Every structure is written in C-alpha cells, then in structure tokens.
Amino acid sequence: MLAYTVVDAFTSEPLTGNPVAVCFAADHLDAATMQRIANEMHLSETTFVLAPQSGGDARVRIFTPVNELPFAGHPILGTALALSQRTRSRSLALETAMGLVRVEVEPRGAQGGRVRMSQPVPVWSPYQRSTELLAALGVTTPALPVTQYRNGPRHVLVGLDSVSELVALTPDQRRLAEHEDMSAICFAASGEHWRMRMFSPAYGVAEDAATGSAAGPMAIHLARHGKARFGDQVWIRQGVELGRPSDLFAVAHHGATAVESVLVSGDAVTVARGHLLL
Structure with missing residues (x-):
C-alpha cells in the first residue's frame, strides 16, 4: 500500500485552491510507475516523497499527468504542509531537481497552515x-x-x-x-x-x-x-x-x-x- 494525502494549496478553504496528491515513502517506485499514478490521480500535479540524498529532510519528485517537472510551486507548498503534519516539523528543506527548497510551515487550525518557500531564481x-x-x-x-x-x-x-x-x-x-x-x-x-x-x-x-x-x-x-x-x-x-x-x-x-x-x-x-x- 502507498499512503497519500490530498492538499488544497493556496487556500484555507477546502475544495478551493489547487489540489496536489502527496505520496509518501515512494522510494520503491520507478519513474514509470510514478507517472502512471499521477495520471491515475489526474490532478495537475502529484508528488512522491523519497529519502533525502543531499542533506535535506526529504527528496520530492513532481509529476503532471503527462510528464515530470524539476520544480513546481503548489506541489511543494502542499507537500510541505503534508510532511509537517506527519513529522510535526515547522522548518523543512526539500530536495528537488532544481536544488534545495527551504520551507516554513505555520499551523493554522486542525488541518491547515501557512507555508512560505524559497524558490529558484529564474x-x-x-x-x-x-x-x-x-x-x-x-x-x-x-x-x-x-x-x-x-x-x-x-x-x-x-x-x-x-x-x-x-x-x-x-x-x-x-x-x-x-x-x-x-x-x-x-x-x-x-x-x-x-x-x-x-x-x-x-x-x-x-x-x-x-x-x-x-x-x-x-x-x-x-x-x-x-x-x-x-x-x-x-x-x-x-x-x-x-x-x-x-x-x-x-x-x-x-x-x-x-x-x-x-x-x-x-x-x-x-x-x-x-x-x-x-
């Protein structure tokens, strides 16, 4: 079984904002399977949380229904909230293909929070x-x-x-x-x-x-x-x-x-x- 959470990002009201599916402990999955799961979820993005490799707290891979992205905003924001709720950590460093993204999570209510993230300079x-x-x-x-x-x-x-x-x-x-x-x-x-x-x-x-x-x-x-x-x-x-x-x-x-x-x-x-x- 693969545990997952769905987070509505950039909103405090459920069923608004942009949903992302966050799949945990996904190290055993290959890229082809991740892509098929993202297509199954059929949200704009699905993320997969893996063990860190470069000194971060977790590594994150991001898939749309048709391809993998090196970085994306609402998936990282949603993944940060989901991980924070699991680990109780308010400060996370997430490894992406574009480098380390640092996030701060301020819990708000039972299931929500305000998330602040650094982003790669374009x-x-x-x-x-x-x-x-x-x-x-x-x-x-x-x-x-x-x-x-x-x-x-x-x-x-x-x-x-x-x-x-x-x-x-x-x-x-x-x-x-x-x-x-x-x-x-x-x-x-x-x-x-x-x-x-x-x-x-x-x-x-x-x-x-x-x-x-x-x-x-x-x-x-x-x-x-x-x-x-x-x-x-x-x-x-x-x-x-x-x-x-x-x-x-x-x-x-x-x-x-x-x-x-x-x-x-x-x-x-x-x-x-x-x-x-x-």
Missing part, C-alpha cells in the same frame, strides 16, 4: 514565438513585453490591459499545444491584487487553478516593468474562472546587480488521506 529572455502564442491565446496587443521565465518549468508571461479581457480568454488549446515545454501565464491588474490565468496543454493542464512556480516570476516581471517594486509583496489571485479561487503571495529581492531571492507563500489545507492498493 532566468528570463524574450519569447521568440510570441506572435504565434498571442494568436493561440486570442490576444491582440499585450500590455507588457512577452517574456519567458524558467525556474524549472518555463512560464511565458503575457500581460493584458484589463480583467475583463483576461476573463474573456478562450485559448485555442490545439495551437497552444504546439508550444512545447511551457505554460502561458496571462495576467491583469485588479485593484490591490493581480488576476492570473495559466494555460498549459504541453504540461497536460488545460488551465491551472494556482501556479506557484509562476508567482515568483510574476513579482520579478512586474518590478522589471515598473508595475511593482522589488522587495514589496505581490498578491496574485488565480483559479476564479475554474471555481477554485487561490491566493498567492510573492516577493522578489534585488541586490546590487541581480535578483537574489524569491519567496512565495500561501495557505494550504489537507482534505483527504488514503492508500493506493498497489
């Missing part, structure tokens, strides 16, 4: 296929330069002029799938926060409810283009169109010459525990 550059991408999304004129950020997964950020334009998006998923190894992150200002939508048939996710690995790049992108300031917290709301509202908070710190750190936080709540009969 690298960025203009997206070379922006014209094709905009056509697939149905966007005529982006509000900011279309830029790709990679911190494990690759996110291409597309700013829009209004929330109404964001809500009205109906991407051509077939044409979008021609853009490999990426997600399209569309966003617009909405008062004190930013609304965001994520589309990624390349990662097996038509639309995601909360994309934690894109929150850090968002904070950097907004600061680079004068829409926010480095060091200030950026509040992002996602998943509204899916009926699973999620709240993500990101801060990017810039040193003398470069971005030095990215911190992302949000609530999470456990909603199920069980066993796979394998």
